[in-house]
Amino acid sequence: MDALRVILHVDLDAFFPSVEVREHPELKGKPVVVGADPKEGKGRGVVSSASYEARKFGIRSAMPISRAWKLCPEGVYLRPHFDLYNTASNSIMEILKSHADRFEQGGIDEAYLDISSRIKDFDDAGEFAKKLIEEVLHKEKLTCSIGVAPNKMLAKIGSDFKKPYGFTVIREEDAKDFLSPLQVRKIPGVGPKTEKMLKDLKIETIGDLAAINPERLTRLFGVWGSRLHEYANGIDYREVREEYETKSIGRELTFEKDVNDEGQIFEVLDELAEEIHEELIDNGFRFKTITVKVRYEHFDTYTRAKSLSFPTNDLDILRNNSKRLIDAFLRGNKKIRLIGLRVSTLMHRNS
Numbered sequence: 001m002d003a004l005r006v007i008l009h010v011d012l013d014a015f016f017p018s019v020e021v022r023e024h025p026e027l028k029g030k031p032v033v034v035g036a037d038p039k040e041g042k043g044r045g046v047v048s049s050a051s052y053e054a055r056k057f058g059i060r061s062a063m064p065i066s067r068a069w070k071l072c073p074e075g076v077y078l079r080p081h082f083d084l085y086n087t088a089s090n091s092i093m094e095i096l097k098s099h100a101d102r103f104e105q106g107g108i109d110e111a112y113l114d115i116s117s118r119i120k121d122f123d124d125a126g127e128f129a130k131k132l133i134e135e136v137l138h139k140e141k142l143t144c145s146i147g148v149a150p151n152k153m154l155a156k157i158g159s160d161f162k163k164p165y166g167f168t169v170i171r172e173e174d175a176k177d178f179l180s181p182l183q184v185r186k187i188p189g190v191g192p193k194t195e196k197m198l199k200d201l202k203i204e205t206i207g208d209l210a211a212i213n214p215e216r217l218t219r220l221f222g223v224w225g226s227r228l229h230e231y232a233n234g235i236d237y238r239e240v241r242e243e244y245e246t247k248s249i250g251r252e253l254t255f256e257k258d259v260n261d262e263g264q265i266f267e268v269l270d271e272l273a274e275e276i277h278e279e280l281i282d283n284g285f286r287f288k289t290i291t292v293k294v295r296y297e298h299f300d301t302y303t304r305a306k307s308l309s310f311p312t313n314d315l316d317i318l319r320n321n322s323k324r325l326i327d328a329f330l331r332g333n334k335k336i337r338l339i340g341l342r343v344s345t346l347m348h349r350n351s
Helices: 015-023 066-072 081-096 120-142 154-158 172-179 192-200 206-213 214-221 223-232 261-282 314-331
Strands: 008-011 033-037 048-049 076-078 102-107 110-115 145-150 165-167 247-259 285-296 301-312 336-344
Touching: 008 081, 008 120, 008 154, 015 081, 066 076, 076 172, 076 206, 081 102, 081 110, 081 120, 081 261, 110 154, 110 165, 110 223, 120 145, 120 165, 120 172, 145 154, 154 165, 154 172, 172 206, 192 214, 192 247, 206 223, 214 223, 247 261, 261 285, 261 314, 261 336, 285 314, 301 314, 314 336
Parallel strands: 033 076, 145 165
Antiparallel strands: 008 110, 008 145, 033 048, 102 110, 247 336, 285 301, 285 336
16 A cells, blocks of 8 residues: 655745735735836836735736736735745744645745655645644734645645635545546646647646547647646656755746737846845845746746856846846747746855
8 A cells, every 4th residue: 555645735825915914904905916016007017916805806916017007096006025025934934844744845935745744644634734724824924725635736736726714635536536627727837828729629627638648748748748647637746855955036927928028028027136136135135146037838947047256236237137148038939928037146245
């Protein structure tokens, strides 16, 4: 009999706006949008995150801030306060890490936990998740949602199933029935372009995808095609990985729709640079290495990096070098679904 394997995916609910509401209780119940200044509908830049109240108006991450303003002019629009978000995230991640056999942070607001040795079955795992949600709320006054499953992919889908402040348990024997009626877009990594290509094949649900010959998917999508078919059948062999990376500060943004407009990409890159710069200043850091990341429409992901000969916290140096680095990815008219920017080899100003 195979050993029990239980993975949690913990996703902090509308994290940036939730931290703002925690710090300013008078904002509770209001549509809160964190991102660029809308300037009465004429602002540039994008939405970083929106509260659930704002999402009811159709506001989403990566949406142009001018469009968000048109959808909800009565919303509360705030510039990001990354010092607050990082402090809250670090505290919550320490709580989560203390309950895991293995722990993998996926970003400022999400993490995977392998809890296989800490529970006896999936009923026990559900109680474990419930207590974890309550502990985070009690200690940090913030809510999270959790997916409980035998692998990372299922756990991630599960954490999005009952939001906010909920948990979903998916047992291995129930995985295919659970997945089957869901839209293919629910699979992590399936964006608008992949979704359209699948719909052109009359594949709309995960059940449709599970039933197709995997060789057809491989011809269309390469290695990603075979991975798609595995995911559709509830299969994911990836382990929760403990990673100890060089201290770095980074931001990523997934576009609402895949883009190939250089101006729009540069505009978002400037936004990411400004957010990173703000965190550098708040924490007294300088950097030497700049890395850009691009994920294309078919989920192929690439990075380019440059190391400077001196440490700096200059915003223009960060902006200009990031644009030079990303320029090589903008040739060939391929559409982009995500861009990221990261600085590393950090040192304190006085070191």
